[in-house]
Structures are given as structure tokens and as C-alpha cells.
Amino acid sequence: MKDLVIIGGGPAGMSAALAAYEQGIRDILILERDSSLGGILQQCIHNGFGLHKFGEELTGPEYAWRYEEKVRALNIPCKLNTMVLDISDQKVITATNREDGIFQIQARAIILAMGCRERPRGALNIAGARPAGIFSAGCAQKLINVEGYLPGKNVVILGSGDIGLIMARRMMLEGAKVHAVCELMPYSGGLARNIQQCLHDFDIPLKLSHTVVEIHGRERLEGVTIAQVGKDRRPIAGTEEYIPCDTLLLSVGLIPENELSKSAGIALDPITGGAVVDQDRQTSCKGIFACGNVLHVHDLVDYVSDEAELAGKSAAAYLQGASAPACSIPLKTGNLVRYTVPQVITEKKSVTVYFRVADVRRKVQVQVWSNDRLLYSKKKASVAPGEMEALTLSAALLEDASELTICIKEDQA
Amino acid sequence: MNRELTCIICPLGCKINVQLEEGEVLAVSGNTCPRGKTYAITECTAPMRTLTTSVRCQNGRLLSVKTDRPIPKEKQLEAMEIINHLHPALPIAVGDVIMKDVFGADVIATKNIN
Numbered sequence: 001m002k003d004l005v006i007i008g009g010g011p012a013g014m015s016a017a018l019a020a021y022e023q024g025i026r027d028i029l030i031l032e033r034d035s036s037l038g039g040i041l042q043q044c045i046h047n048g049f050g051l052h053k054f055g056e057e058l059t060g061p062e063y064a065w066r067y068e069e070k071v072r073a074l075n076i077p078c079k080l081n082t083m084v085l086d087i088s089d090q091k092v093i094t095a096t097n098r099e100d101g102i103f104q105i106q107a108r109a110i111i112l113a114m115g116c117r118e119r120p121r122g123a124l125n126i127a128g129a130r131p132a133g134i135f136s137a138g139c140a141q142k143l144i145n146v147e148g149y150l151p152g153k154n155v156v157i158l159g160s161g162d163i164g165l166i167m168a169r170r171m172m173l174e175g176a177k178v179h180a181v182c183e184l185m186p187y188s189g190g191l192a193r194n195i196q197q198c199l200h201d202f203d204i205p206l207k208l209s210h211t212v213v214e215i216h217g218r219e220r221l222e223g224v225t226i227a228q229v230g231k232d233r234r235p236i237a238g239t240e241e242y243i244p245c246d247t248l249l250l251s252v253g254l255i256p257e258n259e260l261s262k263s264a265g266i267a268l269d270p271i272t273g274g275a276v277v278d279q280d281r282q283t284s285c286k287g288i289f290a291c292g293n294v295l296h297v298h299d300l301v302d303y304v305s306d307e308a309e310l311a312g313k314s315a316a317a318y319l320q321g322a323s324a325p326a327c328s329i330p331l332k333t334g335n336l337v338r339y340t341v342p343q344v345i346t347e348k349k350s351v352t353v354y355f356r357v358a359d360v361r362r363k364v365q366v367q368v369w370s371n372d373r374l375l376y377s378k379k380k381a382s383v384a385p386g387e388m389e390a391l392t393l394s395a396a397l398l399e400d401a402s403e404l405t406i407c408i409k410e411d412q413a
Numbered sequence: 414m415n416r417e418l419t420c421i422i423c424p425l426g427c428k429i430n431v432q433l434e435e436g437e438v439l440a441v442s443g444n445t446c447p448r449g450k451t452y453a454i455t456e457c458t459a460p461m462r463t464l465t466t467s468v469r470c471q472n473g474r475l476l477s478v479k480t481d482r483p484i485p486k487e488k489q490l491e492a493m494e495i496i497n498h499l500h501p502a503l504p505i506a507v508g509d510v511i512m513k514d515v516f517g518a519d520v521i522a523t524k525n526i527n
Contacts, residue, residue, distance in 0.1 A: 045466070045467055047463050047465055048424070062523045062524075144467075146475060173466060191426055193419060300424055
């Protein structure tokens, strides 16, 4: 029996463990699949992490080390090289590693912090053969930054999310030539700063509203055909262009890794791909909490740490006998809002709601409605799917709410 | 002359407008913080970038490194040439200087390897 077991030793898992420890929980165990703590940060050797949490610009490994150092100093137990195979709805964890074989742990509380994985090529339906040379951007990142192999010399990148942009610069620095970054949407999903410092700095063309329509080559990739897409995101005939290349990187989205959550019978949100949670990040399974990219994909690791601290505190409160939920106010998505986290509010206290919009808009109002009553309205200069939005609802606002809808009111002008 | 910039100092990515005359910055607007103004002026006169990369240690493992301050933007590839020749001995801790003065910055480790 363990008080608190944390699945995943990345930024979310470590922050959650430290927060629970700070609240007085001592019987903690972190289970990590990799041979070291830090998760994906270990391969994110670029800088730009930690401005919000530490007030300085750190690289991924440095950010991870700030947390690992504390976990080690407090002697919070971790099992590395350990793969969790199953979580039951009774909070029995089945895991395996080389030393212990297959073993089970009964936990009183669990925090899910497994992170996410990349959308693979199979999800895209690109025509053509299956030659070598097609990598997900994160896979190429690991090959270059951790293993020390350059996956190719002439590169096309599909998808302009931050990982794709960062990899464009990384491949150029290592001596490869990046011929183009294609983005299906009419705007980039990455941060504006990355378009500047990763693409413009190296004169890499960003082709918006373009996609890869055909892959050429049998053994090794020889080239790709790209084409412009219309408003319906379908290729426009006659706009095809052939680009010779030996490498195609895919940076086409991330999916929370929730196989274990499913085995525990936790309710998932079909939009986020993560668990449905309340304001404390507790899932539909009492005593199981979720945070970080396993819950929803975040823009910045700093926000992952914030969310994980909340989950760690909440798990501690649960273990220390916090009272049962006082209410159940569902948060619904209205015009242009894709999802919210949390999806339900079970206590009438000040709650910060995170959400993402479905499309780019300028001059809008973020509104919260309770049935037909407007509770909250705030002007925003612009909203974009690549940037998570947040709003804080006060306890007073929630006082007699029974159901809340968050929507974007578009400017009439 | 006006120049539109995207600030790279933080994830906000402010759109900054710079008024230039013969290479001299006359006015900066659109920035949300003072660091944005500094960035805009440097970017228009002598652009600088922090370089992050990795080097192979003597035991064959890869060590992630960075320049401890920004270096001239156009020197990034030259700096890569120099840094790629480094093969430091172990152990190495976060913050250890791997090489001094590469275009005005020290190359430091961002990872521990024992």
C-alpha cells in the first residue's frame, strides 16, 4: 500500500510529487518508463523554458534539473525503467521492470502524468510508398539531441507546430538543408517567436495552406509533392510542386497518452483526448488525478508545472480527508470554444478555467453564460487555437450557477 | 523607414514596430515590456541569438550545451563548427564551462553526465 503513486516522472510528475510532499504527504512513489527523470524535456535542448516559473530562460534539461534536484534532495522514491501496464478502478497499479519483474501496488491516490505522444503518419493518409526517411519531428529530435544521429540532409517539414519549427532550426544548425515547412492551415500553430528565430533567421520558407500530397521513393525517400489547399483544406489541382528531399518530418499534433486511464475506467473528453476533470484535476474516478500533457496538450511547460502543483495539492487534500464534492456544475463549450479544462466544477471557490478556441479571430469578447444570464465578459484583441486562454471565475460568480457555457462573441464590425 | 519585428524574448511574441533612419533607431512601439524595446534596438543594429546544441563527450554520450549569453546572429553556423570539435571529459554538471569565449560567450553544459 502506497499513499500516492505518480505515473510519469516528467515535468508534470515531478511538480505534482513536490507539491504533495509540501502538503505533508511522505509515502510517495514516482514510476518512470525512461532511464532518467525529466520526460520530453531531456530532448528539448533549446531554450525558452522557465520564464514564467523561474524568471529566466532555461533549456529543457536545465528546467527538468531544477525539479529533479528537489526530488532527489527530498528523497522522494522513484522507480526508473519501469513501465506501468495497468491501473484498475480500485487503484491497483500493475507495473514491470528488470529488477522487480511484474509487480502490483495498491495506491490510496494516483496522479496521472504520462504526457502525450505525436500523431503518426498513419493518421494523415498521405499517398505513396513507405520508404525510410519519414520521421515524426520528436523522433528526429531524439535522434539528433540524445542519440547523436542526423536523420537526413535535405528536409521538408509538414506541420508548423513548435516542435516542427524548432527542428527546422536544429537541422539547419547541424548542416542539413530544410527546403520548406508546409502548414495545412492558413496560420501557423507555433509561437510567433519560433517563426522568427527558427524559420526567418535561416531563410526557410513557411508555406501556409499547403500540404504533402505524395511521397516518392521506394527504399529511401526521394522527394515529396506538395500542393496548396483551399478553404476546405483539400489540395487544389494544378498547384502541385515537387521537392526533392531525403527526409520528411511530421509535426502534426500531439495526443495525450491515456491507455492507462481507459483501463481504470476514467471518463475521457473526446476533444482533449484526456480525462474529464474537476477544478482540482480529479478525474471521474475518486482519488485519481491528472495533470500535464496527459490531460490536455499545453503550450508551455511552465503551465504544466502550475497544473501539476494543483493536482499534487489536491491529491494531498484527498488523502488528508477532504470533504465530498459540494455541487456539480458542468462547463459547456459555446461558439468557437473547442474545449475547457476543467470540464466540471464541484466546489464554489475561485476557479481558473483554461480553454482553446477553434479558429483565429480578432477583437472578440470571451463570455461565460449561466443559462440565459451573462456572468462574465472580457475583451480580447485576438484569440488563436495555438494559444491556450484562461479566465478566472470568482466564488461569488459561481454562487447560483447550475450550468456554465463559455463562448467567444465575435465583433460585428 | 519602418520595420516590423516579432519579439523573441518571451512566448508572447509581441509585434514590434521600429522606426529607422540610416540604421539609427528613432522609435519603438508595440512592445509590452522594456526587454522588448532592448530586443528591437539590438535586432535592428546587431542581432544576437543564444545558441543551443550538443557535443559528444569522451565516453560517447551526448551533452546538451548552450552559449551563456547571446552571440551575433550571423555567427551561429561558425560557432557550431567550433563547438562540434569539443569532446569534453566527464563528469560534467549543469553550468560547467565547456569552452570559453566563443564569439563573446562561454559554452556551458545544460545537463549532468557522470
